[in-house]
Amino acid sequence: DAKTTQPPSMDCAEGRAANLPCNHSTISGNEYVYWYRQIHSQGPQYIIHGLKNNETNEMASLIITEDRKSSTLILPHATLRDTAVYYCIALSYNNNDMRFGAGTRLTVKP
Amino acid sequence: DAGVTQSPTHLIKTRGQQVTLRCSPISGHKSVSWYQQVLGQGPQFIFQYYEKEERGRGNFPDRFSARQFPNYSSELNVNALLLGDSALYLCASSPGPFLTGNTIYFGEGSWLTVV
Numbered sequence: 001d002a003k004t005t006q007p008p009s010m011d012c013a014e015g016r017a018a019n020l021p022c023n024h025s026t027i028s029g030n031e032y033v034y035w036y037r038q039i040h041s042q043g044p045q046y047i048i049h050g051l052k053n054n055e056t057n058e059m060a061s062l063i064i065t066e067d068r069k070s071s072t073l074i075l076p077h078a079t080l081r082d083t084a085v086y087y088c089i090a091l092s093y094n095n096n097d098m099r100f101g102a103g104t105r106l107t108v109k110p
Numbered sequence: 111d112a113g114v115t116q117s118p119t120h121l122i123k124t125r126g127q128q129v130t131l132r133c134s135p136i137s138g139h140k141s142v143s144w145y146q147q148v149l150g151q152g153p154q155f156i157f158q159y160y161e162k163e164e165r166g167r168g169n170f171p172d173r174f175s176a177r178q179f180p181n182y183s184s185e186l187n188v189n190a191l192l193l194g195d196s197a198l199y200l201c202a203s204s205p206g207p208f209l210t211g212n213t214i215y216f217g218e219g220s221w222l223t224v225v
Contacts, residue, residue: 032211043114043200043216044153051211087152091211097143097166098202098214100152 002027002090006104012082014110018075022088025069032091033064034098035073037084037106044087047073078108112137114203114217122223123191131186131220135203141165141212142184144176145200147219153200159184160207188222196224 005023012018024033032051036044048055048062050071055062061074075082087103115134123129135142141160145153155168159178178184182203188195198219204212 034214036216041147041149041198041219043218046213046215049211049213097155097158097168098145098153100145100154103152 002031003099004088004090004101006086006088006101008102009105009107011107011109012075012078014080014108015077018073018078018082018106018108020073020075020086020088020104020106021070022073023070024088024090027068027090029068033062033068033071034089034091035060035062035086036089036100037082037086038103039084045084047086078106080108080110082106083108114201114215116199116201116217116220118220119218120221120223122225125191125193125224127191128187128189129191129222131188131199131201131222133184133186133201133203133217135182135184135201136215139203139205139215140182141204141207142178142182143202143204143214144184144186145202145216146170147198147200148194149197156186158207165207191224193224196222198222 034049035047038044064071085103143158144156147153157176158166162178173189176186200219201217204214
């Protein structure tokens with residue numbers, strides 16, 4: 001099962017793009033990369049997911065490297081409300097479970 | 111449209127007691143999963159159910175059990191509660207099994223405190 005590695009914390013200035021990296025070097029060809037965030041221990045909020053191609057929605061963009069060993073979540077214009085713990089997850093094909101790591105605590109500063 | 115709903119939102123139990131947590135998935139979603147999140151850690155997978163059958167189980171003791179009903183709602187039961195069971199219990203729903211890359215949505219969780 002693919003393990004993901006994220007930096008424990010990052011800061012970003014309000015209005016600037018936040019780029020959150022994730023390493024998943026052991027990901028298999030049929031495992032998706034999902035991103036969630038969690039604010040003040042509320043339920044995790046879905047952001048975006050992808051398999052091979054880059055993806056974009058109203059919240060963020062997901063850039064997956066060609067070899068799929070890493071990805072970057074981009075919040076184009078971070079606001080104070082984007083302060084949260086962001087989780088990158090490689091969906092396990094064998095066990096049907098989402099393996100959450102420790103995530104990255106993003107702090108958006110004025 | 112209603113999201114994933116969980117009840118109760120908060121509860122306090124005594125060691126040795128039993129607890130039942132409930133989850134209603136998004137309308138049209140047939141897959142429900144349960145997660146435990148201890149303070150300061152990421153969620154840990156407990157169970158997945160799809161079409162009323164167990165599809166996956168995490169590394170949790172047999173004190174934890176779950177079921178899914180014909181209307182796709184689900185219950186998580188924990189017997190013989192321990193202090194270490196104190197956590198946020200999260201329910202997630204998706205249209206189908208995870209393997210197909212579906213969007214998976216979480217509820218706000220049930221906070222369980224064992225004293």
